Amino acid sequence: MTAPAAPTLKVAIVGVGTIGRGWAALTAASGWETTLYDTDVPAADRAVAEIGRRARALVALGRAVGETAEAGLRRVTLGRSLLQACRDADWVIESVPEDLHLKQRTFENLGQLVRAEAIVSSSSSGLPITETAARCRNQQRCVVVHPLNPPELIPLVEVVPGKFTSPAAVERVRGWLRSLGRIPILLKREVPGNAVGRIAAAVWRECIDLVLAGVMDVDDIDRAVSLGPGLGWAAAGPHLTYHLGAGDGGVNVFLQQLLQSFEVWWGSLAQWNRLEPEQVRALTAQIERAYGEKIDVLREVRDRRLAAILRAIEAARKAR
Numbered sequence: 001m002t003a004p005a006a007p008t009l010k011v012a013i014v015g016v017g018t019i020g021r022g023w024a025a026l027t028a029a030s031g032w033e034t035t036l037y038d039t040d041v042p043a044a045d046r047a048v049a050e051i052g053r054r055a056r057a058l059v060a061l062g063r064a065v066g067e068t069a070e071a072g073l074r075r076v077t078l079g080r081s082l083l084q085a086c087r088d089a090d091w092v093i094e095s096v097p098e099d100l101h102l103k104q105r106t107f108e109n110l111g112q113l114v115r116a117e118a119i120v121s122s123s124s125s126g127l128p129i130t131e132t133a134a135r136c137r138n139q140q141r142c143v144v145v146h147p148l149n150p151p152e153l154i155p156l157v158e159v160v161p162g163k164f165t166s167p168a169a170v171e172r173v174r175g176w177l178r179s180l181g182r183i184p185i186l187l188k189r190e191v192p193g194n195a196v197g198r199i200a201a202a203v204w205r206e207c208i209d210l211v212l213a214g215v216m217d218v219d220d221i222d223r224a225v226s227l228g229p230g231l232g233w234a235a236a237g238p239h240l241t242y243h244l245g246a247g248d249g250g251v252n253v254f255l256q257q258l259l260q261s262f263e264v265w266w267g268s269l270a271q272w273n274r275l276e277p278e279q280v281r282a283l284t285a286q287i288e289r290a291y292g293e294k295i296d297v298l299r300e301v302r303d304r305r306l307a308a309i310l311r312a313i314e315a316a317r318k319a320r
Protein backbone atom coordinates (compact mmCIF):
# COMPACT_ATOMS: atom_id res chain seq x y z
CA MET A 1 0.00 0.00 0.00
CA THR A 2 1.26 3.49 -0.83
CA ALA A 3 2.67 5.30 2.21
CA PRO A 4 0.99 8.47 3.53
CA ALA A 5 1.64 11.44 1.32
CA ALA A 6 3.89 14.40 2.01
CA PRO A 7 1.06 16.96 1.76
CA THR A 8 2.91 19.97 0.43
CA LEU A 9 4.84 18.42 -2.44
CA LYS A 10 4.06 19.78 -5.90
CA VAL A 11 5.02 17.64 -8.85
CA ALA A 12 5.10 18.59 -12.53
CA ILE A 13 5.20 15.85 -15.13
CA VAL A 14 6.57 16.79 -18.54
CA GLY A 15 5.45 14.33 -21.21
CA VAL A 16 2.36 12.33 -20.31
CA GLY A 17 2.63 9.23 -22.47
CA THR A 18 2.90 5.71 -21.05
CA ILE A 19 5.37 6.58 -18.28
CA GLY A 20 4.27 10.13 -17.45
CA ARG A 21 0.71 8.87 -16.93
CA GLY A 22 1.98 6.16 -14.61
CA TRP A 23 3.97 8.67 -12.54
CA ALA A 24 0.89 10.91 -12.40
CA ALA A 25 -1.36 8.01 -11.33
CA LEU A 26 1.12 7.31 -8.52
CA THR A 27 1.55 10.89 -7.29
CA ALA A 28 -2.20 11.59 -7.54
CA ALA A 29 -3.04 8.33 -5.73
CA SER A 30 -0.72 9.53 -2.96
CA GLY A 31 -2.64 12.82 -2.69
CA TRP A 32 0.10 14.99 -4.20
CA GLU A 33 -0.57 18.05 -6.33
CA THR A 34 0.27 17.02 -9.90
CA THR A 35 0.50 19.27 -12.95
CA LEU A 36 0.84 17.78 -16.42
CA TYR A 37 2.42 19.19 -19.53
CA ASP A 38 2.61 17.64 -22.99
CA THR A 39 3.20 19.25 -26.39
CA ASP A 40 0.48 16.99 -27.84
CA VAL A 41 -2.61 18.75 -26.47
CA PRO A 42 -5.21 16.05 -27.36
CA ALA A 43 -2.90 13.42 -25.80
CA ALA A 44 -2.67 15.50 -22.62
CA ASP A 45 -6.49 15.72 -22.47
CA ARG A 46 -6.74 11.94 -22.88
CA ALA A 47 -4.09 11.50 -20.21
CA VAL A 48 -6.27 13.08 -17.53
CA ALA A 49 -8.96 10.40 -17.95
CA GLU A 50 -6.40 7.60 -18.06
CA ILE A 51 -4.62 8.86 -14.94
CA GLY A 52 -7.97 8.75 -13.11
CA ARG A 53 -8.56 5.19 -14.30
CA ARG A 54 -5.04 4.06 -13.33
CA ALA A 55 -5.13 5.75 -9.89
CA ARG A 56 -8.51 4.13 -9.14
CA ALA A 57 -7.17 0.77 -10.34
CA LEU A 58 -4.45 1.13 -7.68
CA VAL A 59 -7.17 1.56 -5.07
CA ALA A 60 -9.07 -1.49 -6.40
CA LEU A 61 -5.84 -3.53 -6.25
CA GLY A 62 -5.23 -2.49 -2.64
CA ARG A 63 -2.20 -0.35 -3.53
CA ALA A 64 -3.66 3.06 -2.60
CA VAL A 65 -6.27 4.54 -0.27
CA GLY A 66 -9.52 5.62 -1.99
CA GLU A 67 -9.99 8.94 -0.17
CA THR A 68 -6.38 10.02 -0.67
CA ALA A 69 -6.51 9.08 -4.35
CA GLU A 70 -9.74 11.02 -4.95
CA ALA A 71 -8.25 14.05 -3.17
CA GLY A 72 -5.09 13.73 -5.30
CA LEU A 73 -7.09 13.36 -8.52
CA ARG A 74 -8.90 16.63 -7.72
CA ARG A 75 -5.44 18.24 -7.61
CA VAL A 76 -4.41 17.05 -11.10
CA THR A 77 -4.24 19.99 -13.51
CA LEU A 78 -3.08 20.56 -17.06
CA GLY A 79 -0.43 23.23 -17.62
CA ARG A 80 -0.99 25.37 -20.72
CA SER A 81 2.76 25.95 -21.07
CA LEU A 82 5.95 24.41 -19.73
CA LEU A 83 6.40 27.51 -17.60
CA GLN A 84 2.91 27.35 -16.12
CA ALA A 85 3.24 23.63 -15.37
CA CYS A 86 6.69 23.77 -13.77
CA ARG A 87 7.41 27.15 -12.19
CA ASP A 88 6.09 26.27 -8.69
CA ALA A 89 7.06 22.58 -8.71
CA ASP A 90 9.24 21.00 -6.03
CA TRP A 91 9.92 18.10 -8.37
CA VAL A 92 9.79 18.07 -12.17
CA ILE A 93 9.61 14.58 -13.68
CA GLU A 94 10.68 14.57 -17.33
CA SER A 95 9.07 11.74 -19.31
CA VAL A 96 9.42 12.78 -22.95
CA PRO A 97 10.51 10.18 -25.57
CA GLU A 98 13.95 8.56 -25.37
CA ASP A 99 15.73 11.00 -27.69
CA LEU A 100 18.90 12.66 -26.40
CA HIS A 101 18.48 15.91 -28.35
CA LEU A 102 14.84 16.30 -27.29
CA LYS A 103 15.72 15.63 -23.66
CA GLN A 104 18.68 18.04 -23.80
CA ARG A 105 16.41 20.80 -25.15
CA THR A 106 13.79 20.01 -22.52
CA PHE A 107 16.34 20.17 -19.67
CA GLU A 108 17.84 23.38 -21.07
CA ASN A 109 14.35 24.99 -21.05
CA LEU A 110 13.49 23.58 -17.63
CA GLY A 111 16.74 24.95 -16.20
CA GLN A 112 15.60 28.46 -17.06
CA LEU A 113 12.13 28.30 -15.59
CA VAL A 114 11.99 25.99 -12.56
CA ARG A 115 12.91 27.15 -9.07
CA ALA A 116 16.65 26.77 -8.35
CA GLU A 117 15.98 24.37 -5.47
CA ALA A 118 13.56 22.11 -7.41
CA ILE A 119 14.71 18.62 -8.35
CA VAL A 120 14.52 17.82 -12.07
CA SER A 121 14.58 14.10 -12.80
CA SER A 122 14.63 12.17 -16.04
CA SER A 123 12.70 8.92 -16.46
CA SER A 124 15.18 7.83 -19.12
CA SER A 125 15.65 4.09 -19.57
CA GLY A 126 19.29 4.52 -20.46
CA LEU A 127 20.49 8.03 -21.33
CA PRO A 128 23.00 9.44 -18.83
CA ILE A 129 21.92 12.61 -17.01
CA THR A 130 25.47 13.94 -17.49
CA GLU A 131 24.63 14.25 -21.21
CA THR A 132 20.91 14.98 -20.91
CA ALA A 133 21.42 17.91 -18.54
CA ALA A 134 24.67 19.11 -20.18
CA ARG A 135 23.15 22.51 -20.97
CA CYS A 136 20.83 22.80 -17.94
CA ARG A 137 21.26 25.48 -15.28
CA ASN A 138 21.85 24.27 -11.71
CA GLN A 139 22.86 20.77 -12.87
CA GLN A 140 23.46 19.65 -9.29
CA ARG A 141 19.67 19.04 -8.90
CA CYS A 142 19.39 16.89 -12.07
CA VAL A 143 19.25 13.10 -11.72
CA VAL A 144 17.86 10.02 -13.50
CA VAL A 145 14.94 8.49 -11.63
CA HIS A 146 14.06 5.48 -13.77
CA PRO A 147 10.80 3.68 -13.00
CA LEU A 148 9.77 0.29 -14.27
CA ASN A 149 6.60 -0.09 -16.29
CA PRO A 150 3.91 0.38 -14.95
CA PRO A 151 5.47 2.99 -12.63
CA GLU A 152 2.41 3.18 -10.37
CA LEU A 153 2.58 -0.55 -9.59
CA ILE A 154 6.21 -1.68 -9.59
CA PRO A 155 7.95 -0.18 -6.53
CA LEU A 156 11.56 -0.52 -7.71
CA VAL A 157 13.06 2.72 -9.06
CA GLU A 158 16.66 3.26 -10.22
CA VAL A 159 18.32 6.49 -9.10
CA VAL A 160 21.34 7.39 -11.23
CA PRO A 161 23.29 10.56 -10.43
CA GLY A 162 25.48 12.20 -13.05
CA LYS A 163 28.94 13.72 -12.71
CA PHE A 164 27.47 16.96 -11.33
CA THR A 165 24.48 15.68 -9.29
CA SER A 166 24.76 16.65 -5.62
CA PRO A 167 24.46 13.99 -2.90
CA ALA A 168 21.80 16.25 -1.29
CA ALA A 169 19.63 16.06 -4.43
CA VAL A 170 19.99 12.26 -4.47
CA GLU A 171 18.95 12.04 -0.81
CA ARG A 172 15.96 14.34 -1.29
CA VAL A 173 14.60 12.41 -4.23
CA ARG A 174 15.15 9.06 -2.50
CA GLY A 175 13.15 10.35 0.46
CA TRP A 176 10.29 11.44 -1.79
CA LEU A 177 10.33 8.08 -3.58
CA ARG A 178 10.09 6.27 -0.24
CA SER A 179 7.12 8.40 0.78
CA LEU A 180 5.47 7.31 -2.50
CA GLY A 181 5.96 3.69 -1.40
CA ARG A 182 8.83 3.18 -3.87
CA ILE A 183 12.03 1.21 -3.31
CA PRO A 184 14.88 3.33 -4.70
CA ILE A 185 18.15 1.63 -5.65
CA LEU A 186 21.26 3.68 -6.34
CA LEU A 187 23.69 3.20 -9.23
CA LYS A 188 27.18 4.42 -8.31
CA ARG A 189 27.94 5.42 -11.88
CA GLU A 190 26.18 5.80 -15.20
CA VAL A 191 26.04 2.81 -17.57
CA PRO A 192 24.00 2.54 -20.79
CA GLY A 193 20.56 1.10 -20.00
CA ASN A 194 21.05 1.55 -16.24
CA ALA A 195 21.17 -1.78 -14.35
CA VAL A 196 17.65 -3.11 -14.79
CA GLY A 197 17.58 -2.44 -18.54
CA ARG A 198 20.89 -4.25 -19.03
CA ILE A 199 19.70 -7.30 -17.11
CA ALA A 200 16.38 -7.35 -18.96
CA ALA A 201 18.12 -6.90 -22.32
CA ALA A 202 20.53 -9.79 -21.64
CA VAL A 203 17.72 -12.16 -20.66
CA TRP A 204 15.45 -11.04 -23.50
CA ARG A 205 18.17 -11.53 -26.14
CA GLU A 206 18.56 -15.15 -25.06
CA CYS A 207 14.76 -15.63 -25.02
CA ILE A 208 14.42 -14.18 -28.53
CA ASP A 209 17.25 -16.38 -29.71
CA LEU A 210 15.61 -19.52 -28.34
CA VAL A 211 12.34 -18.57 -30.09
CA LEU A 212 13.91 -17.65 -33.46
CA ALA A 213 16.10 -20.76 -33.39
CA GLY A 214 12.92 -22.84 -32.95
CA VAL A 215 13.96 -24.26 -29.58
CA MET A 216 10.82 -23.03 -27.80
CA ASP A 217 7.52 -21.28 -28.48
CA VAL A 218 6.88 -17.78 -27.12
CA ASP A 219 4.40 -18.85 -24.43
CA ASP A 220 6.69 -21.63 -23.15
CA ILE A 221 9.76 -19.37 -22.96
CA ASP A 222 7.66 -16.75 -21.15
CA ARG A 223 6.61 -19.43 -18.65
CA ALA A 224 10.24 -20.61 -18.37
CA VAL A 225 11.27 -17.12 -17.23
CA SER A 226 8.35 -16.13 -15.02
CA LEU A 227 7.98 -19.52 -13.30
CA GLY A 228 11.70 -20.35 -13.43
CA PRO A 229 14.34 -17.76 -12.56
CA GLY A 230 11.73 -14.97 -12.37
CA LEU A 231 9.86 -16.74 -9.56
CA GLY A 232 13.05 -17.43 -7.64
CA TRP A 233 14.41 -13.94 -8.25
CA ALA A 234 11.22 -12.41 -6.82
CA ALA A 235 12.15 -14.06 -3.51
CA ALA A 236 15.96 -13.83 -3.73
CA GLY A 237 18.17 -12.27 -6.41
CA PRO A 238 20.58 -14.37 -8.50
CA HIS A 239 23.52 -14.12 -6.07
CA LEU A 240 21.49 -15.18 -3.02
CA THR A 241 19.79 -17.89 -5.09
CA TYR A 242 23.16 -19.45 -5.96
CA HIS A 243 24.49 -18.90 -2.43
CA LEU A 244 21.61 -21.18 -1.40
CA GLY A 245 22.18 -23.57 -4.32
CA ALA A 246 24.75 -26.02 -2.91
CA GLY A 247 23.69 -26.89 0.62
CA ASP A 248 25.49 -25.41 3.61
CA GLY A 249 28.66 -24.76 1.62
CA GLY A 250 27.13 -21.65 0.11
CA VAL A 251 28.34 -19.94 -3.03
CA ASN A 252 31.90 -21.21 -2.55
CA VAL A 253 30.80 -24.84 -3.05
CA PHE A 254 28.27 -23.82 -5.72
CA LEU A 255 31.06 -22.22 -7.80
CA GLN A 256 33.34 -25.24 -7.33
CA GLN A 257 30.57 -27.53 -8.58
CA LEU A 258 29.01 -25.47 -11.34
CA LEU A 259 31.27 -22.68 -12.55
CA GLN A 260 32.66 -24.85 -15.34
CA SER A 261 29.16 -25.63 -16.59
CA PHE A 262 28.25 -21.95 -16.50
CA GLU A 263 31.39 -21.17 -18.49
CA VAL A 264 30.32 -23.65 -21.20
CA TRP A 265 26.81 -22.08 -21.30
CA TRP A 266 28.17 -18.51 -21.33
CA GLY A 267 30.28 -19.50 -24.33
CA SER A 268 27.18 -20.63 -26.25
CA LEU A 269 24.83 -17.73 -25.39
CA ALA A 270 23.49 -15.42 -28.08
CA GLN A 271 25.95 -12.59 -28.83
CA TRP A 272 24.20 -10.62 -31.61
CA ASN A 273 23.29 -6.99 -31.10
CA ARG A 274 20.83 -6.32 -33.90
CA LEU A 275 17.79 -8.04 -35.38
CA GLU A 276 17.22 -8.12 -39.16
CA PRO A 277 13.81 -6.83 -40.37
CA GLU A 278 12.63 -10.38 -41.20
CA GLN A 279 13.59 -11.51 -37.69
CA VAL A 280 11.58 -8.61 -36.23
CA ARG A 281 8.60 -9.67 -38.37
CA ALA A 282 8.94 -13.32 -37.31
CA LEU A 283 9.22 -12.42 -33.63
CA THR A 284 6.25 -10.01 -33.76
CA ALA A 285 4.09 -12.62 -35.52
CA GLN A 286 4.94 -15.29 -32.95
CA ILE A 287 4.22 -13.01 -29.99
CA GLU A 288 0.92 -11.81 -31.49
CA ARG A 289 -0.09 -15.41 -32.18
CA ALA A 290 0.75 -16.44 -28.61
CA TYR A 291 -1.24 -13.58 -27.04
CA GLY A 292 -4.34 -13.07 -29.16
CA GLU A 293 -6.36 -10.97 -26.71
CA LYS A 294 -6.65 -7.20 -26.67
CA ILE A 295 -3.78 -5.29 -25.07
CA ASP A 296 -5.96 -3.71 -22.35
CA VAL A 297 -7.27 -7.14 -21.30
CA LEU A 298 -3.73 -8.57 -21.17
CA ARG A 299 -2.55 -5.51 -19.21
CA GLU A 300 -5.32 -5.85 -16.63
CA VAL A 301 -4.50 -9.52 -16.05
CA ARG A 302 -0.78 -8.70 -15.72
CA ASP A 303 -1.50 -5.85 -13.27
CA ARG A 304 -3.70 -8.09 -11.09
CA ARG A 305 -0.89 -10.68 -10.92
CA LEU A 306 1.68 -7.98 -10.12
CA ALA A 307 -0.45 -6.64 -7.25
CA ALA A 308 -0.96 -10.17 -5.88
CA ILE A 309 2.79 -10.91 -6.03
CA LEU A 310 3.59 -7.62 -4.27
CA ARG A 311 1.03 -8.34 -1.53
CA ALA A 312 2.52 -11.79 -0.97
CA ILE A 313 6.10 -10.51 -0.85
CA GLU A 314 5.19 -7.68 1.52
CA ALA A 315 3.37 -10.09 3.85
CA ALA A 316 6.34 -12.50 3.83
CA ARG A 317 8.77 -9.63 4.57
CA LYS A 318 6.64 -8.52 7.55
CA ALA A 319 6.55 -12.07 8.89
CA ARG A 320 10.35 -12.40 8.88
Ligand SMILES: NC(=O)c1ccc[n+]([C@@H]2O[C@H](COP(=O)([O-])OP(=O)(O)OC[C@H]3O[C@@H](n4cnc5c(N)ncnc54)[C@H](O)[C@@H]3O)[C@@H](O)[C@H]2O)c1
Pocket (backbone or CB within 6 Å): 014, 015, 016, 017, 018, 019, 020, 037, 038, 039, 040, 043, 095, 096, 097, 098, 099, 102, 106, 123, 124, 125, 126, 146, 147, 148, 149
Ligand atom coordinates in the same frame (compact mmCIF):
# COMPACT_ATOMS: atom_id res chain seq x y z
N1 LIG B 1 7.72 2.63 -21.87
C1 LIG B 1 8.46 2.04 -20.95
O1 LIG B 1 8.32 0.85 -20.69
C2 LIG B 1 9.45 2.84 -20.14
C3 LIG B 1 9.83 2.36 -18.86
C4 LIG B 1 10.66 3.17 -18.07
C5 LIG B 1 11.13 4.39 -18.56
N2 LIG B 1 10.78 4.80 -19.82
C6 LIG B 1 11.30 6.09 -20.28
O2 LIG B 1 10.31 7.08 -20.07
C7 LIG B 1 10.41 8.10 -21.06
C8 LIG B 1 9.05 8.25 -21.74
O3 LIG B 1 8.72 7.05 -22.39
P1 LIG B 1 7.20 6.70 -22.80
O4 LIG B 1 7.20 5.25 -23.11
O5 LIG B 1 6.25 7.23 -21.78
O6 LIG B 1 7.05 7.56 -24.16
P2 LIG B 1 5.69 8.00 -24.87
O7 LIG B 1 6.04 8.21 -26.30
O8 LIG B 1 4.57 7.06 -24.53
O9 LIG B 1 5.33 9.41 -24.20
C9 LIG B 1 6.10 10.56 -24.38
C10 LIG B 1 5.19 11.78 -24.30
O10 LIG B 1 5.99 12.95 -24.34
C11 LIG B 1 5.33 13.92 -25.15
N3 LIG B 1 6.31 14.89 -25.63
C12 LIG B 1 7.12 14.83 -26.71
N4 LIG B 1 7.90 15.92 -26.76
C13 LIG B 1 7.59 16.69 -25.68
C14 LIG B 1 8.07 17.92 -25.19
N5 LIG B 1 9.05 18.60 -25.80
N6 LIG B 1 7.50 18.42 -24.07
C15 LIG B 1 6.50 17.76 -23.42
N7 LIG B 1 6.01 16.57 -23.86
C16 LIG B 1 6.56 16.05 -24.97
C17 LIG B 1 4.66 13.11 -26.25
O11 LIG B 1 3.59 13.85 -26.83
C18 LIG B 1 4.17 11.88 -25.46
O12 LIG B 1 2.86 12.08 -24.93
C19 LIG B 1 11.53 7.66 -22.02
O13 LIG B 1 12.72 8.31 -21.65
C20 LIG B 1 11.64 6.17 -21.75
O14 LIG B 1 12.95 5.67 -21.99
C21 LIG B 1 9.94 4.07 -20.61
